[in-house]
Structures are given as C-alpha cells and as structure tokens.
Amino acid sequence: MTEEKQVTYKMFLPESMRARFKSICALKGVSMNEVLLELVKTWVTENEANSSTTTNKGKGAV
Structure with a gap:
C-alpha cells in the first residue's frame, strides 16, 4: 500500500503561542507536525458524524 500524498497547510497564530507550543513539543520529544496532525484527525x-445534522456556516466551511 502506498502512502497518500502529503500537502502543506499554513496557519497563523500569535508568536508567543507558537513559542510555547514548540517548547512543549520539544520537551515531550514530538514534532509540532505530529501533534497538529493528531489534533486535526x-x-x-x-465532527464527521455530526456533519449531516449540523450546518457549519462559519469561516472555512466547505
């Protein structure tokens, strides 16, 4: 089985939050990408189960 193609995604957050996030990830020995991927998954x-019953009209809705 081949791995799915990886794509990049850019996000914006305050510099202080990024610094805190990066520090905690380093202390735990995980990459920031690993943590973000797990959170998104x-x-x-x-939310997939709720998508048919909930209408999302917010920013970024598909």
Missing part, C-alpha cells in the same frame, strides 16, 4: 473524526 481527532477533530475530523468527531
């Missing part, structure tokens, strides 16, 4: 899983 969890959010998508939790």
